[in-house]
Amino acid sequence: MTxxxxxxxxxxxxxxxxxxxxxxxxxxGQPDAGSTAYEEEHIPGAVYMDLEKDLSAQVxxxxxxxxxxxxxxLVKRLEQLGISNEVRIVAYDDQxxxxxxxxxxxxxxxxxxxxxxxxxxxxDWKNSxxxxxxxxxxxxxxxxxxxxKSDMLIDVEGVRQSSIQRNSILLDSRxxxxxxxxxxxxxxxxxxxxxAINKFWKELKDEQGLWKKGALLNQHFxxxxxxxxxxxxxxxxxxxxxxxxxxxxxxxxxxKLYGGSWSDWISYEGNAVAIGNEEAPKDV
Numbered sequence: 001m002t003x004x005x006x007x008x009x010x011x012x013x014x015x016x017x018x019x020x021x022x023x024x025x026x027x028x029g030q031p032d033a034g035s036t037a038y039e040e041e042h043i044p045g046a047v048y049m050d051l052e053k054d055l056s057a058q059v060x061x062x063x064x065x066x067x068x069x070x071x072x073x074l075v076k077r078l079e080q081l082g083i084s085n086e087v088r089i090v091a092y093d094d095q096x097x098x099x100x101x102x103x104x105x106x107x108x109x110x111x112x113x114x115x116x117x118x119x120x121x122x123x124d125w126k127n128s129x130x131x132x133x134x135x136x137x138x139x140x141x142x143x144x145x146x147x148x149k150s151d152m153l154i155d156v157e158g159v160r161q162s163s164i165q166r167n168s169i170l171l172d173s174r175x176x177x178x179x180x181x182x183x184x185x186x187x188x189x190x191x192x193x194x195x196a197i198n199k200f201w202k203e204l205k206d207e208q209g210l211w212k213k214g215a216l217l218n219q220h221f222x223x224x225x226x227x228x229x230x231x232x233x234x235x236x237x238x239x240x241x242x243x244x245x246x247x248x249x250x251x252x253x254x255x256k257l258y259g260g261s262w263s264d265w266i267s268y269e270g271n272a273v274a275i276g277n278e279e280a281p282k283d284v
Contacts, residue, residue, distance in 0.1 A: 003104060003245060004211050005116045007125050010090055014044060014131075020083050022091045024099040025122060026051040034099075041132040043092065043125060047081045047139060051238065055102050062156075062267045064260030065186075065236035074106065075144050082139030085112065092118035092125070096202060097211070101241035105257060111147030117245065119210050154231055154256040156264055160271065162231055163195045169224055170196035173234035173243045174262070181275035186235055189266040191273040193233065197223075201234070201242040217250045226252060233258035233265075 013019055023046040026034035031052055038048040049055060054077050057067040083089065089107060091100035100117050107115040118125070126132050154162075162168040172192050177183045179198040184190035192198070203220065206212050212220055224230065230252060234240040237259045247255050258264075265271050 002213075002249060003116050004119050004213075004249065005090060007118065007120045007128065007130060010043075010118060011130055018087050019045075020081070020087045020089050021046040022081075022089060022100075022103060023048045023122070024051070024055075024091050024093040024103050026093065026095065026099045034093075037094070037122075039134070039136075041126070041134055043122065044131050044133045045137050046092075047137060049077070049081070049103060051099050051102065055099075055106060062260065062264055064262075064264035064267075066238050067264075068153075068237065068259040069106070071110065071146055071148060075110070075146055078144050079141050080139075082142050084142035084144055088114040088116070090116045090118055092120075092122055094121040094123050096121070096205065096209070097242055097245075098201070098239045101245050102238050105152075105241040105244055109149050109152050110144075111149055117211075121209075124209075152256060154258055156258075156260065156268060156271075158256075159193065159231060159233070159258050159265070162229075163193050163272070166195050168229040168231050171224070171230055171232045171243060172196040172198045172262075173201040173232060173240045174198070175200055178235070181273075187263050187266060189273060191275045192262070193265055194272045194274040196233075196274070199224075199243055201239045201246075204242055204246045211246070211249070213249065217246065221247065221250050221252070224252070227254075229254045229256065231256050231258055233261040235261055236263045237261045 021043050023038045023042045025037050035050060057069045091103045093099040097117055104115050104117055170193055172179045176198055179192045181191035204212055232240045232243050240257055244255050244257060
């Protein structure tokens with residue numbers, strides 16, 4: 001079954017007791033904008049999870065700009081929000097699915113398969129005349145038992161070996177200009193991991209802003225072999241998640257996330273950096 005559901009699907013099931021809706025709106029550089037938007041209005045019954053407070057750990061020397069959260073801490077937050085192993089979860093945002101996909105990946109990592117992404121964002125939901133509310137739901141705490149899927153994740157050493165041996169597909173999810181090293185507005189070093197190919201995550205959307213599916217999705221990934229491991233990264237491990245979701249939707253099943261991504265890679269002295277078409281790799 002697809003992990004992407006429509007607003008019509010959600011509207012029809014809005015008040016089913018085993019459904020938990022999670023608002024994941026977050027704006028980079030404006031850390032309070034998402035929670036403020038949630039407090040002003042949200043899909044009825046939705047709870048809020050913050051990218052940096054709930055879906056990331058604190059930044060340290062390594063691990064990137066949005067380190068993956070400690071599983072125990074994440075589980076406690078899920079329990080506080082009344083999320084158990086038995087519920088279905090629908091995540092949404094207003095950032096093209098990037099933030100919602102982070103929750104999607106984390107829940108899959110915890111072993112929770114019943115996690116879905118709303119195809120349309122909050123603004124589309126509201127502009128379509130669908131209901132919104134301002135009151136925050138009262139959730140009864142639940143128990144959650146994770147089953148960590150460690151094979152979904154790879155660390156910097158695994159990526160380093162893959163880059164050297166070229167035995168996996170490295171997929172960079174950032175804008176082409178950042179991948180090529182032409183510009184770097186966020187991190188301290190421009191370029192990409194040697195051997196990586198570029199698939200900008202926003203290209204997973206069609207002209208209407210909806211997730212590609214079927215032939216369009218297969219065409220998007222047609223140059224990526226299905227019989228090799230795929231390691232996906234971005235700047236900090238957030239917008240890699242939409243690409244992982246897209247690969248899953250297209251039938252790829254050997255897909256790993258490099259959690260720290262580019263911002264973690266360049267935090268290690270000596271990790272090679274490629275510029276342009278990789279004709280002139282250099283060291284950090």
